[in-house]
Amino acid sequence: MQADVLLRRLGAALLLCGTLLAQAADAPPAAADPVAEKRMLSITAELRCLVCQNQTVADSTSGLADDLRAQVRTMIAEGKSDQEIVDFMTARYGDFVLYRPPVKATTALLWYGPAALLLGGVLVLVLVLRQRSRLAPEAFDPDPDDAADDGRNRSS
Incomplete structure (x- = not known):
């Protein structure tokens, strides 16, 4: 009986460790340049994830959003301005990629x-x-409760 309890506890501990490791693998990489990372987050917060469509690229966990964030990081490292990056994304994916498309x-x-x-x-x-x-009023069907009340009132 104690072996059964011990196996259950061991299984629960392994499950917890597996869950924690899976979450750790999804953690975003630490930014080498915090200023560039903040700028990347600012730009990607204005772009719609093409997979999720209800999230920004900054918030999405999809593979495409990861690729787009990496592409924005690369363009920032190349010295492109925010407008140049947004223009590139719009030219590539259309106005739909913008969270606030132009009128x-x-x-x-x-x-x-x-x-x-x-x-x-x-x-x-x-x-x-x-x-x-x-x-x-005759054009409408009577309510079932009204019809029952009428029947009771007539019999009295």
Whole structure:
């Protein structure tokens, strides 16, 4: 019986060690130049991860985001400006890579589409409510509870 308890504890300890080692492998590399690393994080915070699409390149753990961060580090080391790096990424991946794409003809739906959908929904709601308010009460099906109440009231 004690051997069984000992094996369980040993298994739990090995599982814990494996989990800690797996997390340690995902830790980001220590930056040789903290200023360049801060600049890289600032730039990649403005870029959308093309795999995750809901995260910035700075926050994503995908392989593509790792590659993009490495590419930004390389471009920083080459002396490129922030705008040159963003322009390169935009030329390569399109405006979709930008977390805040510019307002232009190709992105107008992206910027104004949600507002147009909201206004359209409100307009449809108002029209439906107006139409329903003009209908007579007999046009609607009675509620099951109201029908049961009517039956009880008539028998009294």
